[in-house]
Amino acid sequence: MSGTHEITELLGDGIADELRESVHAVAEVLPGIYTFDTMDLAYENRRKEGRELYDRSVASMQRTGVGFKYPTATIEESPNAVLRKLLKFSVIHRPISSIPGIKTNFTGKLDLDIIRIATGGTYDDPGQMIGDYAAASLRIVDRKTCEQAARYAFSVAMRERKSLTSSSKYTIQRITDGLFEDIVQEVANEFQYSGQIEHRRELFDALLAKLVMDPENFQVVLVLNEYGDFLSDLASGMVGSLGLGASVSLAFSEKGQVAAAMFDATHGTAPDIAGQNKANPTAILLAFSMMLKHLGDTQSGEALRKGLFECLDAGETTGDIGGPHNTESFTREVIERVRANLAE
Ligand code: ATP
Numbered sequence: 215m216s217g218t219h220e221i222t223e224l225l226g227d228g229i230a231d232e233l234r235e236s237v238h239a240v241a242e243v244l245p246g247i248y249t250f251d252t253m254d255l256a257y258e259n260r261r262k263e264g265r266e267l268y269d270r271s272v273a274s275m276q277r278t279g280v281g282f283k284y285p286t287a288t289i290e291e292s293p294n295a296v297l298r299k300l301l302k303f304s305v306i307h308r309p310i311s312s313i314p315g316i317k318t319n320f321t322g323k324l325d326l327d328i329i330r331i332a333t334g335g336t337y338d339d340p341g342q343m344i345g346d347y348a349a350a351s352l353r354i355v356d357r358k359t360c361e362q363a364a365r366y367a368f369s370v371a372m373r374e375r376k377s378l379t380s381s382s383k384y385t386i387q388r389i390t391d392g393l394f395e396d397i398v399q400e401v402a403n404e405f406q407y408s409g410q411i412e413h414r415r416e417l418f419d420a421l422l423a424k425l426v427m428d429p430e431n432f433q434v435v436l437v438l439n440e441y442g443d444f445l446s447d448l449a450s451g452m453v454g455s456l457g458l459g460a461s462v463s464l465a466f467s468e469k470g471q472v473a474a475a476m477f478d479a480t481h482g483t484a485p486d487i488a489g490q491n492k493a494n495p496t497a498i499l500l501a502f503s504m505m506l507k508h509l510g511d512t513q514s515g516e517a518l519r520k521g522l523f524e525c526l527d528a529g530e531t532t533g534d535i536g537g538p539h540n541t542e543s544f545t546r547e548v549i550e551r552v553r554a555n556l557a558e
Contacts, residue, residue, distance in 0.1 A: 219509050222274040222281045223250040224293075224476075227257050228483025229493035230284035236495035236545040237282075237502050243549050244514045245556070246506070251278060255286050255293050268293075272300045281476035282505060284498065285483040294478075298332075301474050303463040305363045306332045306442070307370065308480075309504065310449040310459060314527035316535065318454030320426070326449055327376065327434040329367040330442025331359055331394075332463070337439050355390040355438065357397060362466040364401035367436040368411060373507070376433035377412035381421045381441060394438055422448065457481045457494075457534075460501035462508065475508055477501040491540040494532040496522055499548065513556070521551035 225234065241248045253271040260267060275281040286293040297303070311325040312318075334354040341351030364380075371378040380398040382391035395415055402413050416424070418441050425432055425448075437445060450459060459480035467473040479497035487493060499522055506515030530547045531537030539547065 217510075218247040218249070219280070219511075220249050220251060220278045221505070222271065222278045223252045224271060224281060224283040224286075224297075225252060225254045225256055226284035226286040226293075226483060228285060228287065228485040228488040230256070230286070230483065232489070232491060232493045232541045233284055233479075233495050233498045236493075236541055237498060239545050240499060240502065240518065240549060240552065243553055244506070244511070244518075246509070246511045246514060250282075255283075257287050257289055260293070261290075268296055268300060271297070275301060275474045275476065279472070279474060280505065280509065281474065282502070283476055283478040285479060285481065287483050287485070297476065298463065301463075301465045301476070303465050303474075303476070304331065304333045304359045305366060305464040305466075306330045306461055307366070307464065307504075308446055308459065308461040309500075310446065310453055312453050313455060313458055314523050315529060315531065316454045316458070316526070318452065320452040320454070322426070322429040322452075324425075324429045324449060324452055326425075326429075326432055327370055327374070328442060328446055328449065329363060329370065329434060329436045330446065331363045331438050332442070333359060333439065335439030337443075353387070353390050355393050357393065360394050360397040361401060362464075362470050363436060364398045365405070365470055366464060366466075366472065367434055368401060368405060368413075371411045371434045373512070374434070377414070378434045378436060379414050379416050379421070379432055380436045381416045381418045381445075382438055383418050384415070385417065391438065398436060421445075425449075426452070458497050458500070460497050460504055462501075462504055475505075477505040477508075487534075491542060492533060493541045494534050495541055495545060495548075496526070496532075514552075517552050517555035518548075520555050521548050524551045 251274045308328045312323045334356050336351050336353045339352040341349050343349050382394050384391040384395045463476045465474040479501050503515045503518040525547050532539050532544045
């Protein structure tokens with residue numbers, strides 16, 4: 215399926231402009247039509263327009279339901295943190311898979327979709343001292359957010375025909391993690407996914423060991439805030455790259471539907487190479503591929519992801535990871551493969 219989609223595009227700093235050219239060049243060869251409501255979140259413009267710019271960006275994303283963001287510099291404020299707060303993002307979906315051609319100490323093959331509840335847990339409470347000798351913090355697990363995350367996770371598992379593992383320490387943190395696992399089970403039953411999608415629960419410590427030993431047994435993994443934090447870094451380390459990742463931040467409506475989804479690359483603005491046609495657009499193009507799948511343009515999303523991996527596998531990469539290409543020539547290589555994949 216491919217149709218017309220409007221996307222809120224959030225410009226950024228450093229290499230953002232080069233990345234944008236690469237994304238638009240790829241978008242042009244796809245069968246779908248993509249129009250962009252563009253907001254300039256580059257630092258100079260943020261300074262000039264202030265809060266009003268964020269309000270317009272938020273209104274646009276609430277209208278289109280989809281945001282695509284380039285890296286922004288954190289100088290006076292972190293645009294990511296501001297948008298997270300204004301749009302009430304509560305879940306982060308981060309696919310992490312083995313990348314062809316990237317050297318890593320881990321020899322297994324990883325292909326994970328980490329879906330992390332990005333609020334609550336112990337991270338929302340700074341804690342407090344109890345006298346001089348102890349400190350305590352509150353751990354919050356919120357029913358509604360768990361339900362929303364679980365529904366989203368099951369829908370991804372369904373779309374991608376993958377199994378789903380929910381993971382926590384439900385035997386120790388019986389109340390908080392127990393509530394999380396109960397809700398995941400409720401959602402599984404409610405949507406009658408149980409029969410169609412393999413759902414397992416796994417203690418989080420056991421998950422870490424099993425993931426390293428038998429990575430092929432894990433596909434979509436749904437976790438609470440802290441666990442997702444640890445798991446994302448472990449998985450990034452396993453595939454040998456923190457710099458080639460992409461993710462989507464999600465906000466939900468009262469009814470539990472995705473109200474806003476903002477896609478971006480996990481790397482920063484790389485000011486040292488900005489404007490030199492050296493930026494590696496792999497991560498931002500992976501973010502674009504995720505967005506295409508979210509929009510229902512699954513074939514285009516897959517053709518792009520496959521095309522990127524084919525380039526990396528063939529050593530047709532940008533200079534930062536040892537290849538002969540600059541941003542433009544790498545983008546041309548990707549486009550050639552995307553075209554071939556779409557024609558298959
Ligand atoms: P920021 O403050 O925005 O996080 P930074 O330079 O501190 O910027 P990164 O942007 O993640 O952090 O960059 C770290 C290093 O990796 C830099 O040397 C940068 O050039 C390189 N780098 C990051 N992203 C890319 C990319 N897409 N292509 C090529 N090199 C990159």
